[in-house]
Amino acid sequence: MxxxxxxxxxxxxxxxxxxxxxxxxxxxxxxxxxxxxxxxxMFKKAHPEKFIDCGIAESNMMGVAAGxxxxxxxxxxxxxxMFAAGRAFEQVRNSIGYTHLNVKIGATHAGISVGExxxxxxxxxxxxxxxxxxxxxxxxxxxxxxxxxxxxAAAEHQGPVxxxxxxLAVPRIFDENYKFEIGKGALLKDGSDVTIIAxxxxxxxxxxxxxxxxQEGVSARVVNMATIKPIDRGIIxxxxxxxxxxxxxxxxxxxxxxxxxxxxxxxxTVPVPVVRVGVEDTFxxxxxxxxxxxxxxxxxxxxxEKCRKAVKMK
Amino acid sequence: MDAATKRxxxxxxxxxxxxxLEGIFNAKAGHPGxxxxxxxxxxxxxxxxxxxxxxxxxxxxxxxxxxxxGHAAPALYATLALKxxxxxxxxxxxxxxxxxxxxxxSMKCVPGVDMSTGSLGQGVSAAVGMAxxxxxxxxxxxxxxxxxxxxxxxxxxxxxxxxxxxxxxDNLVVIVDNNNLQIDGTVEEVNSPYPIPEKFTAFGFNTVxxxxxxxxxxxxxxxxxxxxxGKPTAVIAKTVKGKGVSYMENAVNWHGAAxxxxxxxxxxxxxxxxxKRLEGAK
Numbered sequence: 281m282x283x284x285x286x287x288x289x290x291x292x293x294x295x296x297x298x299x300x301x302x303x304x305x306x307x308x309x310x311x312x313x314x315x316x317x318x319x320x321x322m323f324k325k326a327h328p329e330k331f332i333d334c335g336i337a338e339s340n341m342m343g344v345a346a347g348x349x350x351x352x353x354x355x356x357x358x359x360x361x362m363f364a365a366g367r368a369f370e371q372v373r374n375s376i377g378y379t380h381l382n383v384k385i386g387a388t389h390a391g392i393s394v395g396e397x398x399x400x401x402x403x404x405x406x407x408x409x410x411x412x413x414x415x416x417x418x419x420x421x422x423x424x425x426x427x428x429x430x431x432x433a434a435a436e437h438q439g440p441v442x443x444x445x446x447x448l449a450v451p452r453i454f455d456e457n458y459k460f461e462i463g464k465g466a467l468l469k470d471g472s473d474v475t476i477i478a479x480x481x482x483x484x485x486x487x488x489x490x491x492x493x494x495q496e497g498v499s500a501r502v503v504n505m506a507t508i509k510p511i512d513r514g515i516i517x518x519x520x521x522x523x524x525x526x527x528x529x530x531x532x533x534x535x536x537x538x539x540x541x542x543x544x545x546x547x548x549t550v551p552v553p554v555v556r557v558g559v560e561d562t563f564x565x566x567x568x569x570x571x572x573x574x575x576x577x578x579x580x581x582x583x584x585e586k587c588r589k590a591v592k593m594k
Numbered sequence: 595m596d597a598a599t600k601r602x603x604x605x606x607x608x609x610x611x612x613x614x615l616e617g618i619f620n621a622k623a624g625h626p627g628x629x630x631x632x633x634x635x636x637x638x639x640x641x642x643x644x645x646x647x648x649x650x651x652x653x654x655x656x657x658x659x660x661x662x663x664g665h666a667a668p669a670l671y672a673t674l675a676l677k678x679x680x681x682x683x684x685x686x687x688x689x690x691x692x693x694x695x696x697x698x699x700s701m702k703c704v705p706g707v708d709m710s711t712g713s714l715g716q717g718v719s720a721a722v723g724m725a726x727x728x729x730x731x732x733x734x735x736x737x738x739x740x741x742x743x744x745x746x747x748x749x750x751x752x753x754x755x756x757x758x759x760x761x762x763x764d765n766l767v768v769i770v771d772n773n774n775l776q777i778d779g780t781v782e783e784v785n786s787p788y789p790i791p792e793k794f795t796a797f798g799f800n801t802v803x804x805x806x807x808x809x810x811x812x813x814x815x816x817x818x819x820x821x822x823x824g825k826p827t828a829v830i831a832k833t834v835k836g837k838g839v840s841y842m843e844n845a846v847n848w849h850g851a852a853x854x855x856x857x858x859x860x861x862x863x864x865x866x867x868x869x870k871r872l873e874g875a876k
Contacts, residue, residue, distance in 0.1 A: 308730065332726070335760075340719045340753035347723020350701070350709060351731070352654070371750070374713045375720055379701055 285424075286449040289480075290388040292427035293445050294319025297356060297386075299428075300435055301327035307435065310345055310357045312338045317447075318358040318388045338363040342371035342383070349381035354435055357383055361390035361444060365406035376440045377413040384434045384441045390420075391531035392559060392576050393448040393481060395569035402564035408536020410442040411509050417462060418508040420444040420530075420538075422483035423453045426506055429460035437462060446531075448569045450481045453504075465512035471501035474587045475519035475526045479505045479538045482529035482557070482578060489583035500587060511541045513549070520550035525590045527555045529583050531573075534558035553593040555586045595642075595813055601872060603641060603809050607633040608869045609676055611838045612862065614668035617688035617695070619858040624689060624697070627848040629669035631773040631806070631833040632740055636673040638812045639738055648678040651705040657735050658724045660709045662717025663742035663771060664698040665850070670707070671695055679706035715748030717741070718768060722758045725766040725826070736820075740769045744776030746787045752797065758826040759798025766826040767819045768799070771806060773835035775846045794828035806831025838865055 300307055301323055313336045315321035324331040334341035338359050345357040357364070364387040365372065376383045387406060394402045410418050417437060421427040427445060434441040453468075460466075465477070469490055478486035483504045490500040501523055503515055519526060526546060528539040539556030546554050559576055573579055595603075610633045618624035640646065644657040661670045668688060675682040687693035694703040698712025708724070711717035721739035728735050741751065758766050770790060778784045787793070791801045800822040804811035812831070819827035835849070836842025839861040853861060 332761075334757060337753035337757065339715075339750045340722070340757055343716050343719020343750070343754065344723035344726060344757065347709070347720040347725075348727045348730075349723075350720065351724055351727030353727060353730075370713060371716055371719070374710070375716050379710045 285452040287424035287452065288447055288449045289421050289424060289427035289445040290319045290447060292424035293386055293388065293431055293443070294322035296428040296431035297323040298326045300431070301330055305354060305435060306352060307354045307356065308332060308348055310334050310341050310355060312336055312341050312359045312363065314359055318386060320358045320386070338368040339371045342368045343375045345383045346375040346379060346381050349383050353382070355383045356386050358386040358388065360401060361387035361403035361406045362401055365409045365442065366403060369409050373413050377416055380415050380439045382438065384443060386443050386445065388445040389447045390444045391446060391480070392564045392572045392578060393446050393531060393569040395447065395572060396566050398566035399563040404533040404559045404564065405536065406444060407508055407532050407538065408540070411536065411541065415439055416509060417441040418444070419462070419506055420480045420508055421506050422480060422504055423450055425452060425454040425458055426460055429458070430506065433460060433462050444480065446481055448481065451484050453484055453487070460506065463507050463510045463512060465507070465515040466504045467501070467515065468504050469500070469502040471499040471523065473499045473523060474591050475501040475503060475523045476529060476583060476587065477503045477505050477516065477519065477526060477538065477542055478529040479508060480531050482531055485578070485580045486529050486583055488580035489587065492580060492584050493587055498587060498591060505538060508538055508541055511545060513545050516542055516545045517549050520546050520552045524594050525553045527557060527583060527586045527590050529557040531578050532558050534560055553590055555590040557583050557586050595810060600809055601875065603634070603637045605869065605872045606641060606676060607637040608838070608865055608872060610637060610669065610672040612865045612869070613672035613675060613682060613685050615858065615861055617668045617671060617685040618852045620686040621689035622852050624668055624852055625665040625850045626842060626852070627775065627835040627845070628663060628742060628771065628773060629666045630837045630839060630842060631835045632666055632669050632771050633837065634807050634809055635740060635769060635771070635812055635831060636669050638809055638816070640673050640677050642813065643816050644738065645735065648706065651679055655733065655735055658708045658721065658737040660717045660721040660724070660737070660739040661699055661711055662721065662739050663714065663745050664711030664717060667697065667699050670699055674706040714742070714745040715750035718751055719754045722754050722763060722766060725758065725763040726761060728765050729763065736765045736767065738767045738769065740771055742776070743770055743772045743774065743781050743787060743790065744784070746770060746790065747785050755794065755797040755799065762824050763826045764823050767816065767829060768826065769829045769831055771833055772830055773833045775835045775844070775849060777849050779846060791830050798825060799828040800825045801828045801830065803830045804832070806833035807837055838868065840864060
């Protein structure tokens with residue numbers, strides 16, 4: 281087996297923006313003094329005439345993005361998830377969501393895997409916040425291949441999109457044949473005892489968990505849910521029917537994120553147990569990203585444990 | 595401006611006041627004070643200043659207007675209706691459940707509304723984005739935005755101001771409706787934004803102070819804005835809140851309350867009298 285390629289999804293974001301800049305699409309990229317970290321710096325270097333630094337003023341940046349979009353631009357507005365979804369929430373809601381303008385929010389440094397910067401910068405609330413805005417599309421890619429496809433799909437989508445990227449290099453899961461479609465979950469592995477529905481960097485952990493569970497005789501089905509909104513109801517209902525129990529896995533607060541979205545569908549359609557793996561309603565802390573992921577239970581081991589528990593609930 | 599033009603604009607402003615009050619009266623809710631204060635500004639912008647076409651409200655080359663103080667929506671709707679963007683008779687459907695005329699402006703459903711506003715501080719950023727788009731596209735259109743003097747207590751306004759000056763957006767005109775009153779009292783009592791001109795000047799704006807209910811002064815301020823290169827312009831327009839209706843003038847309680855029938859009739863009588871006088875003098 282060849283060596284596993286590891287890339288942060290934020291790097292794929294930067295590269296995909298450069299790629300978009302090379303087309304004749306009328307795009308402009310905004311950042312709030314974080315171009316080096318969000319990787320929009322790559323775009324700035326390649327297409328300086330289409331890049332605007334808004335400085336440390338995310339609220340204004342979202343409004344400027346709305347104004348540019350109203351004049352026909354497809355606008356990518358970037359910052360850390362904490363500031364894009366958190367600080368500027370109401371600007372996103374009123375100037376971008378309510379107007380349904382073509383603004384694509386590129387939010388990097390989402391989740392605990394920010395690492396050393398600590399809790400002030402570890403945004404585990406963004407999916408929950410964005411999910412309550414009508415018409416907002418939320419994409420949370422699992423690797424660099426999917427991240428690129430998310431950016432390209434967002435550019436084609438009419439209306440606002442929130443894209444969630446990570447700082448930490450994560451293993452590549454998909455190859456060049458992988459197809460991404462907004463609103464569609466992807467079945468990565470079939471199974472009959474339990475379904476693990478995962479998003480973002482937890483997809484690789486879900487696949488690892490499924491392998492481990494197989495050794496114990498538990499057959500786990502694995503679904504990659506890169507689109508959190510609109511959620512793929514079909515694949516959730518199928519999974520509930522086939523395995524009778526679901527475990528969700530996300531690098532986000534267990535309140536308001538993927539687990540909530542899946543539970544909402546399950547409760548209203550095929551009510552089976554749903555067990556959530558995520559940040560358990562607590563703030564993060566400083567430390568090396570990988571160590572923190574383990575400490576907060578965002579790993580294959582915890583997914584396995586929750587799957588064992590879930591299977592018993594049937 | 596010549597006397598005839600001025601008279602026409604005064605008549606327009608007076609009709610605007612009658613129409614916006616009709617909307618608020620029928621809605622039994624809305625913001626008359628800050629709508630009445632900007633009637634002359636709206637009249638000048640939509641009749642003399644802006645390149646707009648009521649038959650083609652989304653014309654790409656049009657000048658843009660953003661009512662950042664979105665609660666003055668009745669003034670915007672009355673202006674747009676008088677210009678023919680939609681029927682004047684629709685204004686009385688303001689705020690009704692089956693009307694497209696939302697309590698605060700929505701670009702999704704009202705022809706001529708360039709940006710949805712209402713959450714204070716946000717419209718100005720969108721206006722800045724529009725002005726930036728014109729620069730990126732090498733287009734000549736200009737962008738006008740009206741803010742409340744209470745609204746500039748919002749930090750986002752100053753983020754937008756800093757950015758507009760840094761990007762040298764000389765196609766942007768920020769008009770502050772300085773009527774000196776906000777919901778909880780005078781702006782000084784609540785959280786003084788004064789001195790306003792000095793603040794905008796310090797942020798890098800070309801700053802002009804005028805009587806915002808005086809059409810000649812509005813004209814000269816907007817001409818000065820066009821002549822100024824390399825800087826956005828801030829027009830600090832001192833106005834009378836509730837202007838044109840005796841009992842509403844400078845009265846804080848008319849910020850966000852609709853008149854009952856008796857008071858509405860008084861307002862209509864006063865404004866009709868003003869209109870007759872203006873039309874008689876033609």
